Amino acid sequence: MSTQDDKAKEVSADGVAGPIILFFILGLAASLVFGWIIFPKLLYSQKKQPIDFNHVLHVEAVEEGCESCHFFREDGSFSGIPKLAQCVDCHEDAQGEDPNEVKFVEEYVANGREVPWLVYARQPDCVFFSHAAHVKKAEMDCGTCHGHIGESEHSRVYEENRITGYSRDIWGKNISGLKKHTWERMKMDDCAECHTTKEIKTDVETLPWPINWLPRPYEKQTGNKARVKTVKEACFVCHK
Amino acid sequence: MKEEGKHKKAKKYGMVINLDECTGCGACMVACMAENNVPFKEDESNKLDSIAWMRVYKLTNGKPYPEAEICYLPRPCMHCxxxxxxxxxxxxxxxxxxxxxxxxxxxxQIYTRCFGCRYCMVACPYHARYFNWWDPVWPEESTKYLSPNVSxxxxxxxxxCSFCFHRYQLAMDKAYLEGRTVLEEDEYQTSxxxxxPAGAITFGDLNNPEHKVHQLAKPDNKHGGRPGNPNVFRLLERLGTNPxxxxxxxxxxxxxxxxxxxxNEDLAKNYRH
Amino acid sequence: MDSALIPEGVKRCSFGKFAIGIILVGGVLLWGVYAMLLIWLKGLNQTNMNDFYGFAIWIWADLGVIALGGGAFFTGFLRYVIGKDELKNIINCAVLIGFICYSSALLILAIDVGQPLRSWFIFWHANVHSMLTEVAFCLSCYFAVLIIEYIPLILENRQINKVPFLHNLAHNMHEVMVIFAATGAFLSFFHQGSLGGTPAVLYGRPFSFREGVFIWPWTFFLFTWSAAAYGPCFTLFVTRLIEKITKKKLVKQNVIDLLAKISGWTMGTYVIAKIIDTWYWATVTAPARGFNLIDFYSNNPFYGIWILIVEIVVCGIVPALILLTPKGRNNSTLLFTAVSLACIGVLLNRWVMVLQVMAIPVMTFETWVMYIPSWQEVATTVLPVAYGIILVMISFRYLPIFPQERELNP
Amino acid sequence: MKIGRRSFLSFVIGGAAGTAITPLPWKLMDDSSIWSQNWPWTPVPPDGEYSQSNSVCTLCPGGCGITVRKVDDRVVKIEGMKGHPVNDGGLCLMGLSGLQLLYGPTRVKTPLKRVGKRGEGKWEKISWDEAISEVAKKLADIRSNGGSHTVGSIVDSENGTVPNLFKRFLTTYGSPNFMTMPSIQDSYAMTLQVMQGVSAQVGFDAENADFILSFGSGIIDGWGSPVRMFKANSAWKANGKKVVQIEPRLSNTAAKSDKWIPINPGTEAALALGLANVIITNSLDSKKISQSSGFDSFKKLVQNEYGTEKVSKITGINSATIVSLAKNFARASKPLAICGKGQGSIPGSLNEFMAVHALNALVGNINKEGGVWAVTDTKYINWPKPEMDSIAENGIQKERIDGAGSEYPHTKSLLNRLAEVINSGDGSLEALFVSGANPLYSMPDSKAIKNAFDNIPFIVSFSSYMDETASNADLILPNHVYLERYEDVPTPAGLSKPIVGLTRPVVKPQFNTKHVGDVVMLIAKALGGGIADAFPWESYEACLKETLGVKWDILVEKGFEFNGDKCILEGDFNFYPDAMKSLSDFSSVSIEGSAISYPLILIPYDTIRLANGYIGDPPFAIKAVEDTVLKGKNSCVEINPKTGKELGLTEGRYASLLTPRGKAKVRVHLYEGIMPGIVALPRGLGHTAYDKYLAGKGCNFNELIGSTEDPVSGLDEAWGIRARLTKV
Incomplete structure (x- = not known):
């Protein structure tokens, strides 16, 4: 490559340098446009959610916030997207005029068919993610990873990577892979960001009231501080 | 100091397998296959390419009839x-x-990270590591019984073998929900x-004196976990793999x-110094 | 037909003859490519490897070609760093062989892994403790160096060299070649060593495990040293082969003699080191793990103690002695015998360090496992050989590989 | 021209440089590696809500409790049920691989009607209505032609509601030919009948015994209720109890016993009597039992005929061993002798059972803690006596085709005689129902059975799987598998405390199958009249609920229920029933074949990893089979290296195994744990049906052996056959 470059300079005296540089710039520009603008468009297919879901409306109607529908089961597992049976509790029949609700009741409730929701945050099969560890133990907000989805009035378009089959949310909206907020990317490095750097203290003092008041036999016994810090020796923490 | 504190806290999950009780029935092998979505193919009689995280070996004492004796030895990953x-x-x-x-x-073992160089298989003297030579194929309906806990x-x-780590994860999830961070012995058991059926396999935290594995093996952590019980041994102890x-x-x-x-080697002298 | 491309003042066979040669070898190459595609598409089930034989003929071939390609770094080191100027007459050949060997090694690795699409993980998610990581890094870097070393050779083609810029570039590259040679020697030292470390760090395998110095097992140095000793032998071997085929003298005897002599000395010292290593291993390392030397060589149909004798005596001491005596070096037949034996010796050493390691049962209740490669494995292993022959044919025909050729064949 | 080329090059270089600083190559590299991490053809099991339900495994008569782990409506794992009286958490490899039977490729998914020749594998899918009306029409025809007694059924056992529905059906239809698969339970029941005069099942208080003398019983090879025996075995080990195993091969049971005593096969009865002699002669017998009737005759028999030296000669066991074994056995506080070889699928010689039972009686352990119990059937089935029409009354008076109850008055079913009767033209069947059994595979002398079946014009299989019998049937009416259906599970084999278990649907039926109980009732209803009236229930589930009465709720909640305390039947012990008289000149149970043309003796062996009953090994289980048992497509035979040397056979060599009944190509496994002169072949291989994971692997032992009638019971007593092994 460098040889050609040098060569271009060398022959510039002959007066052919102009077109050569021009073509170089043309090539450069074309590839930049292709790589940054066209390629991402080609890479992702756009899919609409089966039902346009209004989070705001639902959050207002329920009592316990996100956990009203996205709850923990007794065995510690997380329910994720609600199943039809759960929705039916309120939507046995259409409660209003909203065409989305009508569609939901007619197509799904009436036929007992589960809604094939497209999950923005769906991680690959090899990933084990413990909601309990993050929400219950580390007391993180849903928004840290899921962003302001609870404030959405419409379901946004689900973009699927044509090669990997993943949601675009994993790589992040920004094709360069850069992010501003914690919830904008969900690749392994983003998990690692927290897991390798933060040494979160759960010493009795640092915990919020009333937890700090509760006896914590384990920590007392061992003098250990709970850590997020999982260095390179912890593949199984997040993989299965 | 710091090292010591760390040591105290660290768990060391391990197994004690009672070979007197092991009947060689193979239930452990199948329990493992069923738990961990282990694939199978038409012919599995070539044991050199048959994936079995847990494999039961048949040992013989090498003596002629009728002094011959056999013993079965289940071999999971030793988690050295x-x-x-x-x-x-x-x-x-x-x-x-x-x-x-x-x-x-x-x-x-992270399957999606592994790119299949097989160096680890060469390194493992126990043949506990298996390579997916073939695409795993389940008969059409059979994918229904695959567990979502193991990819x-x-x-x-x-x-x-992962010591059924997903069971640890699930147990921890439950513990977190209940505000605990420590598991009881029976909360996390391998498949x-x-x-x-013979109750020959005991699983638990070798570092925890209250756990049965500790009491059976009496591991000496100062000397690479060497067993303190004279009837207890480890495979290839002398290699220093510390299984x-x-x-x-x-x-x-x-x-x-x-x-x-x-x-004519003085066995006791050689590695129990 | 292609006379314009052929270096000035040398004679080459007719293009037709050359083309037939290329086609013949090309057929073998295609066979290899077919097997390679089969493996990529269908997976490693096309091989006869299994869970007991995680490494097989490919890794042996890999270690083998890298050892044989060692002539490049060592000759380069002697020529540019030490300043053995005569060796400029054979360095091109050494570089060419090195280039072939290393590109082959990389190709084989790309076939050998179960998930070629992920093979870049070795760089991205590198584990610094792994010998393979070290091998991958050094191998790729050194291959880059070899490309840089090979480029000026290409640029010396009659037609290319006519372009003034390219001519100058080639010249300038030659000038700074000392830096690359030194870098190459350094990189080579490490990856040859890492390859030596690859089996020797396997402390679960008493046959290959070696104790060592600091973080390096002895074989780290033994492999490096053996590559330095045996690599130039392969250079000489190939040179002799080309001479035989073309029926021309291509390199002056004093150059051959010098390289052979140096090779003899390195080989001699290597063999001594190897004997010490073997002795220590047989009497200290292995017994501490419960193995007698003979345990490694009995109860199986192939791996007998003969293998140790052939490797050390027949293919080690004997060629070293021949190369160390002026008579031996000057006798064409003896010299050829010596370099051939040396090549066999180093290949045998690599075979033992890769294949026998896995054949030996470590757990007392297991038995030896024998292995015969499948045709796909053979084809893909022959593939780089065919590729190498083609590259040698083309390079020899169109590039001034042997600077003394014109002088020796007026 | 020149500029053009250079410009193009320049464009390409610019493009390459530009591309390198766009995400394109890097993203593609990353994505392609991710693509390789989830190839679309690698399944991704969907996650969901986890749940568990308890049930009972019915893959063998063991009756283990199982806990089924589910994700939403998929079963993902079967585990042993904690706290279950049989298995308390443990489970055998068959039970663990039950999911492969539920979701496996071997299932029959809908009613099938044969269209090609028998066994050709050409089927037509039909609806349940068609299937049932077809069966009903056929049966109505036979009945109206006066042939009601030529309809028969083969089921796995006689206990439980489903076998009883079949029995009831045949009775009201007018046929006595209700046949069951044979097992050692038959011999044990008959022994209890003959020696104690009780109609009972045998139970072993194995856990409490402290010296177990086993005459070839595969305690840890699948004998009795397998997991329960594993547990008992571990408890013996932990508590220092002694186990002595007597058999010619070092089986797993022998290997795990405290002492393995090889014996000339077929001479076990002689050993038992020899031991009895030592015990009586040394006055080590229980004084109370020696008051029993027949004791003096028995004493005379053993003292006259079974002196230690003679027994030593017969059995090949040295005298000192016999004497010390007898003494140790008698001196133990709770000794227990058991018999029935391997897993107990061949009933065996009644003499042997009686001799062993007498041994137990001698040490006074009948109906005692740690001993042998005679336990009553779980009598929870109390259906009203059906109204019988004249055809039915007539029909059931006819003699059974197998001669049970007539030629052999005490025996209930003699399936082993069926083939010969039909093949010799002494009797015939017009129609046959097969449910929960695979006689075409698991009865000895498969060839003769196959011939007999060829002579039965109408065969209906109720199998859930495409097994050998189903694939040779005319009609398959597939049953739900055990994970999809309700069914009572009567007391597991050999359990001393009768329990009843309930298997229940943990998932919806996966295919278009129907409960066999429902199908029998539907057929009855289609036939109408008295037959229909005998089945007043709306469905099988209703029938079961009514039958179990108050137990239903408990069973649904717990999965099992003990069946009361009054289960032991005492009876009067008779040491010397008529049947034992033939023992006066006994040396060995007879064996087929001449020693000259067949110099070796072939015996079968059982391993828990190979199922040889109705169910074939699912893929996981077959995967767990060792390569010294099955190699590629061939079974391995075990021979002593000495025998191998004589025959010039080395490890892994192919050989031809020839018996008077058949031949097979096998591979040789040299094994120091087997008596020279004996060839051992594993049972459970050589299936021709099921799926590709089982079919065509190894050879079926039953094709190499014939059945030998026990002179007293008529049951099959064949323990082996003469054989020849030659190089190929």
Missing amino acids: EGEHGHAPCVSVCPATATDYNHETGIVS PRMRGVVEK CAQAC KVYYMSSREWVRQAGDNYIN
Whole structure:
């Protein structure tokens, strides 16, 4: 490559340098446009959610916030997207005029068919993610990873990577892979960001009231501080 | 100081397998296959390419009829600690697809990280690591019984026993929900230990004196986890792999079959100094 | 037909003859490519490897070609760093062989892994403790160096060299070649060593495990040293082969003699080191793990103690002695015998360090496992050989590989 | 021209440089590796809500409790049920691989009607209505032609509601030919009948015994209720109890016993009597039992005929061993002798059972803690006596085709005689129902059975799987598998405390199958009249609920229920029933074949990893089979290296195994744990049906052996056959 470059300079005296540089710039520009603008468009297919879901409306109607529908089961597992049976509790029949609700009741409730929701945050099969560890133990907000989805009035378009089959949310909206907020990317490095750097203290003092008041036999016994810090020796923490 | 504190806290999950009780029935093998989505193919009689995270070996005392004796020896992954976590297989993996977790003592294997160089298989003297030579194929309906807790492996990667780590994860989830961070002994048990009809497999935290495995094996952590119980031995103890699977047998020849000795060697002297 | 491309003042066979040669070898190459595609598409089940034989013929071939390609770094080191100027007459050949060997090694690795699409993980998720990581890094870097070393050779083609810029570039590259040679020697030292470390760090395998110095097992140095000793032998071997085929003298005897002599000395010292290593291993390392030396060589149909004798005596001491005596070096037949034996010796050493390691049962209740490669494995292993022959044919025909050719064949 | 080329090059270089600083190559590299991490053809099991339900495994008569782990409506794992009286958490490899039977490729998914020749594998899918009306029409025809007694059924056992529905059906239809698969339970029941005069099942208080003398019983090879025996075995080990195993091969049971005593096969009865002699002669017998009737005759028999030296000669066991074994056995506080070889699928010689039972009686352990119990059937089935029409009354008076109850008055079913009766033209069947059994595979002398079946014009299989019998049937009416249906599970084999278990649907039926109980009732209803009236229930489930009465709720909640305390039947012990008289000149149970043309003796062996009953090994289980048992497509035979040397056979060599009944190509496994001169072949291989994971692997032992009638019971007593092994 460098040889050609040098060569271009060398022959510039002959007066052919102009077109050569021009073509170089043309090539450069074309590839930049292709790589940054066209390629991402080609890479992702756009899919609409089966039902346009209004989070705001639902959050207002329920009592316990996100956990009203996205709850923990007794065995510690997380329910994720609600199943039809759960929705039916309120939507046995259409409660209003909203065409989305009508569609939901007619197509799904009436036929007992589960809604094939497209999950923005769906991680690959090899990933084990413990909601309990993050929400219950580390007391993180849903928004840290899921962003302001609870404030959405419409379901946004689900973009699927044509090669990997993943949601675009994993790589992040920004094709360069850069992010501003914690919830904008969900690749392994983003998990690692927290897991390798933060040494979160759960010493009795640092915990919020009333937890700090509760006896914590384990920590007392061992003098250990709970850590997020999982260095390179912890593949199984997040993989299965 | 710090090291000591860390040591106290770290768990070291391990097994004690009572070879007197093991009947060689193979339930552990199947319990493992069913738990961990282990694939199968039409012909599995070539044991050189048959994936069995848990494999039951048949040992013989080498004597002629009618003095012949046999003993079965189930062999999961030994989850070697080596020296300070340098398990034979872990340190050789070029892509960090396997690691030694100091908090649980479990050697992991990340299938999606593994690119199939098989160096770890060469490194493991126990043949506990298996390669997916073939695409795993389940008969049409059979995919229904696959467990979501363990991801099915793709062709071209290495897999091995994980001490059913997903069961640890699920148990921890429950504990977190209940505001605990410590598991009871019976909350986390491997599939093989649970299934063994003879009750020959004991699983638990070797570092916890209250756990049965500790009481049976009496591991001496100052000397690479060497068993304190004279009837207990480990496979290839002399290699220094520091495995976490202990075997128990009342028969001398079985205990000797666990390791290599050169003729007329003073066994006791050689590695119990 | 292609006379314009052929270096000035040398004679080459007719293009037709050359083309037939290329086609013949090309057929073998295609066979290899077919097998390679089969493996990529269908997976490693096309091989006869299994869970007991995680490494097989490919890794042996890999270690083998890298050892044989060692002539490049060592000759380069002697020529540019030490300043053995005569060696400029054979360095091109050494570089060419090195280039072939290393590109082959990389190709084989790309076939050998179960998930070629992920093979870049070795760099991205590198585990610094792994010998393979070290091998991958050094191998790729050194291959880059070899490309840089090979480029000026291409640029010396009659037609290319006519372009003034390219001519100058080639010249300038030659000028700074000392830096690359030194870098190459350094990189080579490490990856040859890492390859030596690859089996030797396997402390679960008493046959290959070696104790060592600091973080390096002895074989780290033994492999490096053996590559330095045997690599130039392969250079000489190939040179002799080309001479035989073309029926021309291509390199002056004093150059051959010098390289052979140096090779003899390195080989001699290597063999001594190897004997010490073997002795220590047989009497200290292995017994501590419960193995007698003979345990490694009995109860199986193939791996007998003969293998140790052939490797050390027949293919080690004997060629070293021949190369160390002026008579031996000057006798064409003896010299050829010596370099051939040396090549066999180093290949045998690599075979033992890769294949025998896995054949030996470590757990007392297991038995030896024998292995015969499948045709796909053979084809893919022959593939780089065919590729190498083609590259040698083309390079020899169109590039001034042997600077003394014109002088020796007026 | 020149500029053009250079410009193009320049464009390409610019493009390459530009591309390198766009995400394109890097993203593609990353994505392609991710693509390789989830190839679309590698399944991704969907996650969901976890749940568990308890049930009972019915893959063998063991009756283990199981806990089924589910994700939403998929079963993902079967585990042993904690706290279950039989298995308490443990489970055998068959039970663990039950999911492969539920979701496996071997299931029959809908009613099938044969269209090609028998066994050709050509089927037509039909609806349930068609299937049932077809069966009903056929049966109505036979009945109206006066042939009601030529309809028969083969089921796995006689206990439980489903076998009883079949029995009831045949009775009201007018046929006595209700046949069951044979097992050692038949011999044991008959022994209890003959020696104690009780109609009972045998139970072993194995856990409490402290010296177990086993005459070839595969305690840890699948004998009795397998997991329960595993547990008992571990308890013996832990508590220092002694186990002595007597058999010519070092089986797993022998290997795990405290002492393995090889014996000339077929001479076990002689050993038992020899031991009895030592015990009586040394006055070690229980004084109370020696008051029993027949004791003096028995004493005379053993003292006259079974002196230690003679027994030593017969059995090949040295005298000192016999004497010390007898003494140790008698001196133990709770000794227990058991018999029935391997897993107990061949009933065996009644003499042997009686001799062993007498041994137990001698040490006074009948109906005692740690001993042998005679336990009553779980009598929870109390259906009203059906109204019988004249055809039915007539029909059931006819003699059974197999001669049970007539030629052999005490025996209930003699399936082993069926083939010969039909093949010799002494009797015939017009129609046959097969449910929960695979006689075409698991009855000895498969060839003769196959011929007999060829002579039965109408065969209906109720199998859930495409087994050998189903694939040779005319109509398959597939049953739900055990994970999809309700069914009572009567007391597991050999359990001393009768319990009843309930298997229940943990998942919806996966295919278009129907409960066999429902199908029988539907057929009855289609036939109408008295037959229909005998089945007043709306469905099988209703029938079961009514039958179990108050137990239903408990069973649904717990999965099992003990069946009361009054289960032991005492009876009067008779040491010397008529049947034992033939023992006066006994040396060995007879064996087929001449020693000259067949110099070796072939015996079968059982391993828990190979199922040889109705169910074939699912893929996981077959995967767990060792390569010294099955190699590629061939079974391995075990021979002593000495025998191998004589025959010039080395490890892994192919050989031809020839018996008077058949031949097979096998591979040789040299094994120091087997008596020279004996060849051992594993049972459970050589299936021709099921799926590709089982079919065509190894050879079926039953094709190599014939059945030998026990002179007293008529049951099959064949323990082996003469054989020849030659190089190929």
